[in-house]
Amino acid sequence: MSDYKPQDLDKKWQQRWASSHAFEVEADPSRPKFYCLEMFAYPSGHAHMGHVRNYSIGDVLARTKRMRGYNVLHPFGWDAFGLPAENAAIKNGVHPEQSTRGNIAHMTGQLQRLGISYDWHRELATCDVEYYKWNQWLFIKMFERGLAYRRKSSVNWCPVDNTVLANEQVVDGRCWRCGSVVETRDLEQWFFRITAYSDELLDATSELKHWPEQVLTMQRNWIGRSEGARVSFAVEGDAATKIDVFTTRIDTIFGAMFVLLGPEHPLVGQLAEKSADPAGFRKRVQTFRTQDRAARISGEIEKEGFDTGFRAVNPFTNESVPIWVANFVLGDYGTGAVMAVPAHDQRDFEFARKFNLPIRVVITPDGRPKSSDGLTEAADAYGILVESGEFSGLSSEDAQKKMVAAARARGIGEATVQYRLKDWGISRQRYWGTPIPMIYCEKDGIVPVPLDQLPVELPKVIEFTGKGESPLAQVPEFVNVRCPKCDGPARRETDTMDTFVDSSWYFYRFADPRNSALPVDPAKVKYWLPVDFYIGGVEHAILHLIYSRFFARVFRDLGLVDHSEPFTQLLTQGMVLKDGAVMSKSKGNVVDPDAMMQKYGADALRLYVMFVAPPEKEVEWTDAGLEGSYRFLARVWRLVDHWNETIAGEGIDSPDGCETLNAAEKSVRRKTHDTIRRVTADIEQRQQLNTAVSAMMELVNALYAFSESTVTGGPSRRSDEDVEHAGQVERKETICVVREAIEALVLMLAPFAPHIAEEMWEMLGNSTGLTHATWPSFNADVARADEVVIPVQVNGKVRGRVTVPTDIADDELQRVALADPGVQAHTDGKTVKKVVVAKGRLVSVVVQ
């Protein structure tokens, strides 16, 4: 009799796995592969319960697939560049490299203590020069193909610190460090032309059969394809200047009573200069631009605007309409300008009412003109055009076609498709990222660093002030270079790349992490990729995943991979909450995984996070539930320990050979095989890991009941006397059945609670370890019950129950059901109208 000491087992088996390199794999075309990937981690310092959940889910899948005979790639790495390390450096003077490496070391220890089955020899960190060198290589390849380009773009600017701020560093329009009001500033920045793939990224979403539908919806909405028309409004008194607007509702254009410019629109600056009060004009525009972007478009802040004093001409009505600047129009979305149709667009309606602008109804349901007096909201439904000149009387659909054609004929517009998706700005005025490998030469202009001169390494020595221009610009030996073309004096690009670049292709690098000639060897990628199962937080459902899908296409076009979609199946896992809020240091509600593991062991923690809810649901953390999982494991331990001597060793047949099982033994076998069926399907088909665990709990409960009733001194007895007599079994068949059940249980438990499972597996006399042991096989004949109790309904109410053989024929079942006394009592004297048999399981008797 030995006690369950999880901490000892954790240590013992983690050491064995490490020393035997149990989870290291190589490509092997003779075996089916399974690439299981959890989103790599940002090394913030400490693993939290969200990590535990994410990696536990992945480990269950990886370990199960391994036992099912797959060659499983299960790697891990670190998304190591980023702002927090740099902020920490500014605050306490520790170099980002040093703090990042320290954090990685600490978190690696935590993950190893969890016993996740990673192939650690493939570990990578994006701050390794061997990794980010390939970011630079890819950047240059993209530059050569016109997929990377430079243009002006605005950033948040702190006028006191003279530095660029991330959105996160702008709080309520102010710098989070010094509190000064944030301005916008235009800088030359690098962009990736993701919009070149807009249609492809959109269309391919329908082929992602194993992605959650809501993620696909979010991706589609993010790409935001909309079909409509571009129409030009000429600025009055300046025929050369046109304001292009995009509209999906050209049928409402006779109701376009004014034009709205976004504060970022290029024309705004020109109008300001020509206006009576340029300074005042600019100031108002600036106010709009510093408003929070999300708030501007989400309606959280008041709609504001002002009349520029200039006017434009509605090209369909030839009316003169005022030009306003409005905060809810985004100058960098679409054409940056909107034709305002207050009668048929709610935002325009509210704006018109607020500023007393005219409203004209041009669409009605019945084609009868209607006054705008007394309107309380915009009517955006399709209908019949009124007061629209020659187009009056047409339906919205017909009018759109005819109006687009008319605009085209007159050269004032055309049908066009617009996307919400914008090119991806990757320049960051930061230190802790991949240097952009570009050189600016006075003579030759923009020159990429020659590929054979990569990597452009981050200089180590640097001072972190959080002020001024890009930190790299302050390192002369980095900045000042010779032009690769003319060898003349030149200047290096001092911005670094967005860290989303790093995370957009790391899953390829895992297939070939030490390649020094290419980002990856196409042959190795061909074997391992695409990722079969990708697991991560739903917060990455848009950006990370769309960037990765973009990079997959770039890799494809570079000939590195032969697929377009990098992730076959996606699971977005829910958050772990505590007291109804996301765990965070500032809220003081962090639950430390290490403390939990110290108390209950890694297995109980893993099992609990799997059991508490389905993976995609968010969960509320409770300590009590964890204790329940620990109790379950201890209960399994006692069960195995109890039976161990009786069932261990050679010479015990499979119960398949036994034809004399009694009812209790049969029932245990049935439960065993039913559990195998449920657990296998729950893991592989549904990823409903919580019900897989509860199925195993049921099996354990059944085995306890069986043990207590058949064996002298069941597993619950702890007295010395009981122990002496423990395990005395009358029947050989009992031993066969129990051995089968316990072996299956231990094998199925292994993905969830690998340490205890390994130990028990060894206790049962297996010397090879269960990492690559074979998953228990399911026997449908055994799982099927001999008899089944069927409820019999009369007019929808259960009026009796009959016990019948499972293989009973439908007509026989009907006969038995009608003969049941309970049913008889209710059908007596009435005519049976209908008897329903469904799925060989259920009968419904319908009486008149």
Add this chain to the structure above:
RNA sequence: GCGGAAGUGGCGGAAUUGGCAGACGCACCAGCUUGAGGGGCUGGCGGUAGCAAUACCGUGAAGGUUCGAGUCCUUUCUUCCGCACCA
């Protein structure tokens, strides 16, 4: 405002295709074990009535389809999440 998801016991959740609602676990209660405590084992645990067998009610609310609805349809309320008022 738009989009998505979800409402089931005291709690987390289960119910594979429209077929016995509440599996499994937590909490709680009782019994046994123990000097006590802890631990363990067994049993109970949606509501109402009943000693009980059992009956009726019950999946946010109201309708509907069906022999039969947690599940499908319509309307509605609430909560959570995401956002991009997208012209």
